[in-house]
Amino acid sequence: xxxxxxxxxLIDDYGAFRAACERxxxxxxxxxxxxxxVERARRALAASDVETDPVDWHSGLxxxxxxxxxxxxxxxxxxxxxxxxxSAVPATVLDPAPGERVWDACAAPGSKTTQLAALMDDAxxxxxxxxxxxxxxxxxxxxxxxxxxxxxxxxxxxRTFSLAPFDGEPFDRALVDVxxxxxxxxxxxxxxLDDWSIDHVRGIAGVQKGxxxxxVQATRPGGTVVYSxxxxxxxxxxxxxxxxxDAETCRLVDYDxxxxxxxxxxxxxxxxxxxxxxxxxRIYPHQNDTGGFFCAKLEVGG
Amino acid sequence: MGDDGANGADSxxxxxxxxxxxxxxxxxxxDGQRFDRLPATAxxxxxxxxxxxxxxxxxxxxxFGIPPEAFADHTFWERGAGKVWAFRGTVPTPARxxxxxxxxxxxxxxxxxxxxxxxxRFGGAATRNVVHLDRDRAARFARGEDQPLDRDGDWGYxxxxxxxAGDPEPxxxxxxxxxxxxxxxxxxxxxxx
Numbered sequence: 001x002x003x004x005x006x007x008x009x010l011i012d013d014y015g016a017f018r019a020a021c022e023r024x025x026x027x028x029x030x031x032x033x034x035x036x037x038v039e040r041a042r043r044a045l046a047a048s049d050v051e052t053d054p055v056d057w058h059s060g061l062x063x064x065x066x067x068x069x070x071x072x073x074x075x076x077x078x079x080x081x082x083x084x085x086x087s088a089v090p091a092t093v094l095d096p097a098p099g100e101r102v103w104d105a106c107a108a109p110g111s112k113t114t115q116l117a118a119l120m121d122d123a124x125x126x127x128x129x130x131x132x133x134x135x136x137x138x139x140x141x142x143x144x145x146x147x148x149x150x151x152x153x154x155x156x157x158x159r160t161f162s163l164a165p166f167d168g169e170p171f172d173r174a175l176v177d178v179x180x181x182x183x184x185x186x187x188x189x190x191x192x193l194d195d196w197s198i199d200h201v202r203g204i205a206g207v208q209k210g211x212x213x214x215x216v217q218a219t220r221p222g223g224t225v226v227y228s229x230x231x232x233x234x235x236x237x238x239x240x241x242x243x244x245x246d247a248e249t250c251r252l253v254d255y256d257x258x259x260x261x262x263x264x265x266x267x268x269x270x271x272x273x274x275x276x277x278x279x280x281x282r283i284y285p286h287q288n289d290t291g292g293f294f295c296a297k298l299e300v301g302g
Numbered sequence: 303m304g305d306d307g308a309n310g311a312d313s314x315x316x317x318x319x320x321x322x323x324x325x326x327x328x329x330x331x332x333d334g335q336r337f338d339r340l341p342a343t344a345x346x347x348x349x350x351x352x353x354x355x356x357x358x359x360x361x362x363x364x365x366f367g368i369p370p371e372a373f374a375d376h377t378f379w380e381r382g383a384g385k386v387w388a389f390r391g392t393v394p395t396p397a398r399x400x401x402x403x404x405x406x407x408x409x410x411x412x413x414x415x416x417x418x419x420x421x422x423r424f425g426g427a428a429t430r431n432v433v434h435l436d437r438d439r440a441a442r443f444a445r446g447e448d449q450p451l452d453r454d455g456d457w458g459y460x461x462x463x464x465x466x467a468g469d470p471e472p473x474x475x476x477x478x479x480x481x482x483x484x485x486x487x488x489x490x491x492x493x494x495x
Contacts, residue, residue: 035422036467043467048495073466076444076493077473078422123375125391128401136400144404145491147423149376150390153401165397 001186003196007232010265011284020286025187026053029080030088030111031060032146033118036079044074057258058088078145083111084188086259086283086293090177090228091115093255093297098123100172105158105215108135110142112177117148127171129154129161159210163218173224174215178208180229180236184292187285201235208240209247216248221301225250228295234268237294238280242273244298252276255297260287264296337379337387337402339395352380353409361407361414366461367429376403384410388420415459418474418487425461425472432461433476433483440464443473443485446492451476451483459486 001021008014031041038060045052045062050072055061061083074080091112096102098121107113107128117126126148130136133155143151154165158176163169181201186192208229215225229236241252241264252274264280266273280296330349332338340355341347347354358378359370379387379395379402389403406420416425425432433451435443442449443462457479463470474491477484485492 040467040469047467071493071495073444073495076491076495077466077471078419122390125393133400140401141490143401144417144419147404147419149388149403149423151401151403152389152393152397152399155400165399166393 001193003193004183004186004232010232010234010262010268012262013286016286017284020284020289021186023187023289025084025291026063026289027065028055028061028063028083028085029075030083030115031062032079032081032114033060034122035077035147036074041074041079044079045072048072048074055085058085058092061085061088078147081111081114081142081146083115085288085290086184086230087111087291088115089257089259089283089293090175090226090295091119093228093257093295094173094175094224094226096120096124096126096173100124101166101169102126103161103171103174103215103218104128105161105174105176105211106130106178107153108132108139110139112175113139113151114143114146114148116175117143117146117150120150122148122150124150125166126151127154127166128152129156129158131155131157159207159214161214161218170218170220171223172220174219174226176212176215176225176227178204178211178227178229178236180204180208180231181233182230183232184230184283184285184294187291201233205233205235205240208236209243212240212244213248216244216250216298216300219300221249223300225298225300226295227298228293230291230293232282232284232292232294234265237282237296238264238266238268238273238277239271241277241280241296241298245274245276250298250300252279253297253299254279255281257281257283257295259283259290262287264294332380332383333396334382335398337381337395337397337399339392340378340380340386351410353378353384353386358386358407358409362424365414365459366425366427366431368424368427372424372427378406379403380409384408388424413458415486416461416475418491421461421472421475425463426470428461428472431455431458432463433478434470435462435464435473437464440473441495443476443483444487444493444495446485446487446489448482448484450481451478452481453478 053063108130264277283293362368386407388406
């Protein structure tokens with residue numbers, strides 16, 4: 001975990017941060033409102049003798065005893081989906097409405113995709129793209145178990161995504177939850193940092209820029225793009241936004257986030273960023289006893 | 303959106319393919335690599351053996367009493383021989399993509415078979431050929447076990463339900479045959495509950 005020391009200057013209570021990174025994560029499920037209601041899911045879990053702790057910022061999330069997430073009736077019925085608490089953030093920030101056209105650019109294995117579908121009440125066009133066919137198969141089986149029927153799935157590199165199968169019409173909203181160095185998943189995957197290298201961070205940042213640019217291009221003027229990662233590295237967060245703000249016609253916008261968080265950083269490793277990156281939000285593990293996360297909201301157009 | 307026939311641009315476009323491997327220009331066949339929207343009716347069918355939207359709606363209605371209105375917002379597509387997908391909305395046909403809605407039904411065989419996921423998603427509206435199981439029998443069904451079943455009526459596929467949080471909820475599909483209810487829950491979805 002020595003890699004994380006590079007962020008000591010960014011984090012107010014670095015000791016608490018490191019201590020949180022050492023602790024395992026609670027098991028969390030999201031209620032799938034395409035198939036049931038939050039109240040009915042709670043009753044079904046109680047009938048299966050599974051204890052639930054509510055998550056105060058999101059009524060559809062429950063913390064469960066760690067061994068029971070997938071072995072109960074409501075899960076079997078597709079009423080529940082295991083999803084880490086901070087992983088539920090970007091879909092709520094994108095906030096799609098029923099009937100809209102929405103793109104999930106890096107969708108597999110589909111936790112956020114199926115959450116988007118639920119926010120859309122399974123109505124409107126939801127396109128899920130991933131470049132990994134094996135992971136797409138996991139996405140498909142999750143979507144089928146959760147009863148998501150408004151989903152079209154494509155297998156391609158999001159950087160060169162084609163709108164052709166969808167009438168060439170742009171999207172109202174896009175979620176860009178990119179592949180990243182995953183530093184913020186250290187509580188779930190203790191080996192997440194084993195293969196960390198600055199070359200990997202720099203390399204994947206180039207991919208992230210390409211995907212975010214394509215998402216801005218594929219979204220209509222006035223539409224919304226949400227960019228998120230599960231990493232702390234500014235190279236993959238604020239620096240990516242700084243690049244895309246310059247290269248595409250879009251702007252960062254502020255948003256409400258009912259979790260403790262810190263603003264995006266304005267400078268890192270000798271570089272300074274567009275001051276608008278202060279509107280992005282960083283979630284550190286010690287702030288809410290969750291994984292780590294980064295989330296930014298963009299409006300497309302001048 | 304509920305009626306394929308209302309969208310003239312789509313009808314007739316299903317499954318056209320240039321000849322066969324030997325160069326003869328036979329009738330178009332199903333292409334397993336793409337989604338083709340089902341023709342509204344037999345009159346609009348160009349791919350032999352492809353089910354029609356009308357037949358799919360009739361089948362759910364006749365077999366399970368699920369009215370056509372339950373699928374008013376859904377279009378039906380074939381990818382993979384006889385595999386029918388239900389998609390809420392529409393996209394241009396054919397669609398060379400990896401997924402479109404959920405797999406709903408196996409056709410191109412004598413007895414059409416609904417999928418577990420379609421039974422869960424749409425089966426709550428079923429009024430016939432439904433069997434309701436108590437707690438222990440539902441658990442056996444979810445494990446994939448066969449069990450005795452006393453029932454009037456012909457053999458065939460049934461929608462299997464149990465009570466969950468106070469109301470009946472569809473679990474999946476059972477095959478009723480020779481006094482037995484055979485669980486059709488796919489191996490990967492079986493659970494010991």
